[in-house]
Amino acid sequence: MKVEVGESIVYSWLRHIKRCEVVQLNWKTSPKWDARHDVGFLQRAMDKANEEFNGLFKKTKTVEQLLKQAEIDAMGVNIREHEIHAVDVAFHENGLDYGDKLETGLRVAKKYLRTIFVLESYFEKEWNPSVYFVSPKITPSTYECVQARIAELRRFLDREGLLSRLSLIANSDFYSKILGPISAISGDLSDTSELFLRSMQLIKAFRKNKNTM
8 A cells, every 4th residue: 555655744743742542544434424414504615615716626516425535634533632633735845736826725725625524524513623734845935825725714614604723734834843743752652553753763773873883
């Protein structure tokens, strides 16, 4: 199975920094689940989102279709704190790029909305759900455009009474909030199934051995 380095980093972050007892990559809904909330309400919100955000879901006509197609890169559940953390992650070597900066901003908004509709459908808000988009590198002009879209999206979500706890973690925030904290605790962990964490441990071991030669 192909393992994405960005997903591996987020997996370790959710487990050890967000302290999620349950973490799954490439999380998808099941057609056997029953939605907990009014699908009609979400359909109206989806239709309004299409109007406000330039036909964001052009090829997806119904919420039911959207829920079937949705896949969240990483989902973590902190049972003790009653929290859900849903994360989409994108690692593009030359900077986040889904086309031009306007298209990139729209694509990020679409990812947020898709995840929000899933959480609104299957989880109670008492679980304190949070939605993240994570990217190690976004160029300044694209970052500005993405931030503007997120601001528009928050206003839309507030108006519609939908989940609006959104976070963008990119550039220096990626290091200070994700990579740095994982690096700081990597020496205390011994789970070799976490590939990125294991690679960090191997690099530290090599540096230590090199310094003692």
